[in-house]
Amino acid sequence: MRHVIAILIENEAGALSRVAGLFSARGYNIESLTVAPTEDASLSRMTLVTRGSEDVVEQIIKQLNKLIDVVKLIDLEETVHIERELMLVKIKTVDKMRDELRSVVDIFRGKIIDVTPTSYVIEMTGTSDKLDAFIATVDKNSIIEVVRSGATGISRGEKGLHL
Amino acid sequence: MELNGAQIVIQSLKDEGVEYIFGYPGGAVLHLYDAIFQQDDVKHILVRHEQGATHAADGYARSTGKPGVVLVTSGPGATNAVTGIATAYMDSIPMVVISGQVPSAVIGSDAFQEVDMVGITRPCVKHNFLVKDVTKIAETIKKAFYVATSGRPGPVVIDIPKDITAPDVKVSYSYPKKVEMRSYHPATTGNKGQIKKAIELLLTAQRPVIYSGGGVVLGEGSQELIELAHLLGFPVTQTLMGLGAFPSTDKQFIGMLGMHGTYEANMTMHESDLILAIGARFDDRVTGKLDLFCPYAKIIHVDIDPASISKTVKVGVPIVGEVKLVIRQLIDGLKEAKYKIDKKAAESWWQQVNQWRSIQCLEFDRNSRAIKPQFVIEQMYEVTHGDAFVTSDVGQHQMWAAQYYPFDKPRRWINSGGLGTMGFGLPAAIGVKLAHPDADVACVTGDASIQMCIQELSTALQYKTPIKIINLNNNYLGMVRQWQEFSYESRYSHSYMETIPDFVKLAEAYGHVGIRIDKPEDVRPALEKAFAMKDRTVFLDILTDRTENVYPMIETGKSHHDMKLRVAIGTTTDRELS
Numbered sequence A: 001m002r003h004v005i006a007i008l009i010e011n012e013a014g015a016l017s018r019v020a021g022l023f024s025a026r027g028y029n030i031e032s033l034t035v036a037p038t039e040d041a042s043l044s045r046m047t048l049v050t051r052g053s054e055d056v057v058e059q060i061i062k063q064l065n066k067l068i069d070v071v072k073l074i075d076l077e078e079t080v081h082i083e084r085e086l087m088l089v090k091i092k093t094v095d096k097m098r099d100e101l102r103s104v105v106d107i108f109r110g111k112i113i114d115v116t117p118t119s120y121v122i123e124m125t126g127t128s129d130k131l132d133a134f135i136a137t138v139d140k141n142s143i144i145e146v147v148r149s150g151a152t153g154i155s156r157g158e159k160g161l162h163l
Numbered sequence B: 001m002e003l004n005g006a007q008i009v010i011q012s013l014k015d016e017g018v019e020y021i022f023g024y025p026g027g028a029v030l031h032l033y034d035a036i037f038q039q040d041d042v043k044h045i046l047v048r049h050e051q052g053a054t055h056a057a058d059g060y061a062r063s064t065g066k067p068g069v070v071l072v073t074s075g076p077g078a079t080n081a082v083t084g085i086a087t088a089y090m091d092s093i094p095m096v097v098i099s100g101q102v103p104s105a106v107i108g109s110d111a112f113q114e115v116d117m118v119g120i121t122r123p124c125v126k127h128n129f130l131v132k133d134v135t136k137i138a139e140t141i142k143k144a145f146y147v148a149t150s151g152r153p154g155p156v157v158i159d160i161p162k163d164i165t166a167p168d169v170k171v172s173y174s175y176p177k178k179v180e181m182r183s184y185h186p187a188t189t190g191n192k193g194q195i196k197k198a199i200e201l202l203l204t205a206q207r208p209v210i211y212s213g214g215g216v217v218l219g220e221g222s223q224e225l226i227e228l229a230h231l232l233g234f235p236v237t238q239t240l241m242g243l244g245a246f247p248s249t250d251k252q253f254i255g256m257l258g259m260h261g262t263y264e265a266n267m268t269m270h271e272s273d274l275i276l277a278i279g280a281r282f283d284d285r286v287t288g289k290l291d292l293f294c295p296y297a298k299i300i301h302v303d304i305d306p307a308s309i310s311k312t313v314k315v316g317v318p319i320v321g322e323v324k325l326v327i328r329q330l331i332d333g334l335k336e337a338k339y340k341i342d343k344k345a346a347e348s349w350w351q352q353v354n355q356w357r358s359i360q361c362l363e364f365d366r367n368s369r370a371i372k373p374q375f376v377i378e379q380m381y382e383v384t385h386g387d388a389f390v391t392s393d394v395g396q397h398q399m400w401a402a403q404y405y406p407f408d409k410p411r412r413w414i415n416s417g418g419l420g421t422m423g424f425g426l427p428a429a430i431g432v433k434l435a436h437p438d439a440d441v442a443c444v445t446g447d448a449s450i451q452m453c454i455q456e457l458s459t460a461l462q463y464k465t466p467i468k469i470i471n472l473n474n475n476y477l478g479m480v481r482q483w484q485e486f487s488y489e490s491r492y493s494h495s496y497m498e499t500i501p502d503f504v505k506l507a508e509a510y511g512h513v514g515i516r517i518d519k520p521e522d523v524r525p526a527l528e529k530a531f532a533m534k535d536r537t538v539f540l541d542i543l544t545d546r547t548e549n550v551y552p553m554i555e556t557g558k559s560h561h562d563m564k565l566r567v568a569i570g571t572t573t574d575r576e577l578s
């Protein structure tokens, strides 16, 4: 099963490599990993998406918790949560399809943030599934470049992951 | 107090109560060595190879429970230490390793003797630090000792760039009394609900067994384990790392379990309906084939590291906590529940266990013309009154030492279990002897293993650590040869060394006593003579039966109830004369 794990980790050099190294050393897979400092500059927050059987995910969470730099973590799968991923897509445009593409972007609530006579850059956020769906909708041959942030997530309601 | 970085390092170690640093100098740590030179409180042991430093510190740690301390230079000094760090990591041994690093300004430029020590050791340390500021040294050292020794212990590396220890930069020094780390809170007592569940299972078990491991040694839980085991009356088996925590001469002890464990221990595990696992990590050498592991048993697992629980074997009642505290909780809970041994169940279970015992799986040919390695260990047990510290290397000799020297106290049996590091035994023995100058310290080794850190014989002379080296010389990489005999139709690919040194002369060259023994009747007198030479290191080169194998054995892919036993006692081959 797919699990989204949110991690608060000391914002120190090498902290990221401890997490990445753990996954490669133990043969766990990382589908995506995002990391950035939080409002408290001494902490970073990571969102890690992984896949594995329940036993494997249980071990992953225990091993992550064991890292001295990890302050707290939560398996978002265990709570009601929201996930968002940011995607930027550069698409080659020819006149006759520009309107059509614009309406597809609207349907997906994306934004066109750069325009040239022959290309658009589209910005879109949503669940990873939604971004997949958008990509599936546009003509493959017209895609010049896709960049995705990987999923980030947060739980719903008052409770949160903080110190 | 105003001190420079190098002085701060040494003063911090002193304030931490460190007696010995095991180390080797080089460019990046010259400031540190100068600070060492200017004081006498912390003693430095100059090894002959950095691997030796780590194993010596490790032996010191295993035999005392105190952290071992290592100091090495950058680059090759640091990489030479890695095997010893990994060895300590696999067996959860507290150790603090300080490595020099190239100056901060040139880190990342492929500077002379630069290696990314923090990166290299990341997968084999409990934690590591790169010190970037002289004002952070004391705090970092405090944290390192705290992390290394608390919770599930392990090695911690502190990498210190040369400029941080420069003599001309002085800052005010005070050693922190305590550290708080918001991200690190080792477990203490067990969850009450889980304890209750465990008690319920203990009250109703019919065929129970205690399977205890290195965690009981590491967590100083020996007394509590003995009390609990006597209260319950269960059979007790221990892992290779647990030996001694429960006395081997206690009648409830049924021997080591696992690959080279006793028949009775493995059968008891296999047939049990309840396993109380304490400070043991269900290693593959212990479990055998996982899907056939203990098919009838419910499992209670006490461990301080949640990641050890349900890692390989799913357990019903996990209890995360310190062995010492959790066992106390269990004892209290049992007393509260007015636990009484169910006489009828216990009697029939013990009858069964004793029947397995009666096949005497460790018996060997006592009339052999060749020296049987098992016989040597038995004799050594008698000569040392079962009270020596025994270190070992890795191979058949290690298993024989574990099987034929019944340890009655924890921290007496010092060996590399998890990593299985050949070369461990000799330096470890030096570390043990430094910590216990009045005790008998023996290193049981093999002709191949001893050559991996043989240079430390020189260290043993310099620091006057009289140890007894018991070389069970079969002129083979015996453990490898055994596997090749069993699994590769005796194709002995590179498990034989055509040239091995004259160990007697080698010992003498290093300034020690060397004695060669090739007849069974000479074993006892030689051992007596060696152990009587209190102030000399003695190398006993004992030419043993070359093709002797370690029995019993669970072969790969087999389970506890499917052991290979010694076929017919008395028919093993004699030593080929070479």
Ligand SMILES: Cc1cc2nc3c(=O)[nH]c(=O)nc-3n(C[C@H](O)[C@H](O)[C@H](O)COP(=O)(O)OP(=O)(O)OC[C@H]3O[C@@H](n4cnc5c(N)ncnc54)[C@H](O)[C@@H]3O)c2cc1C
Residues within 6 Å of the ligand: B090, B091, B092, B151, B152, B153, B212, B213, B214, B215, B216, B218, B219, B220, B238, B239, B240, B241, B242, B256, B257, B258, B259, B260, B261, B278, B279, B280, B281, B282, B283, B285, B286, B302, B303, B304, B305, B308, B321, B322, B323, B324, B394, B395, B398, B416, B417, B418, B419, B420, B421, B479
């Ligand atoms: C050639 C060879 C053959 C071997 N054959 C065998 C064999 O036949 N049988 C065998 O048993 N082993 C054998 N081994 C050793 C084996 O590889 C493992 O090292 C060993 O089984 C592990 O022992 P353990 O389970 O006690 O765990 P250890 O490695 O000692 O781990 C200790 C456990 O206790 C926990 N712990 C630590 N401190 C505490 C505390 N304070 N409170 C609670 N828990 C704590 C830790 O988290 C860990 O899970 C062999 C090794 C070699 C090299």
Ligand SMILES: Cc1ncc(C[n+]2csc(CCOP(=O)(O)OP(=O)(O)O)c2C)c(N)n1
Residues within 6 Å of the ligand: B393, B394, B395, B396, B397, B398, B420, B421, B422, B423, B445, B446, B447, B448, B449, B450, B472, B474, B476, B477, B478, B479, B480
């Ligand atoms: C550093 C290292 N290299 C290789 C091995 C694999 N190995 C395990 S036992 C063994 C043979 C050991 O021979 P010896 O020390 O003579 O002991 P014996 O088995 O003959 O008693 C080898 C090569 C190891 N454990 N460690």
Ligand SMILES: [Mg+2]
Residues within 6 Å of the ligand: B395, B446, B447, B448, B472, B473, B474, B475, B476, B477, B478
């Ligand atoms: Mg040998």
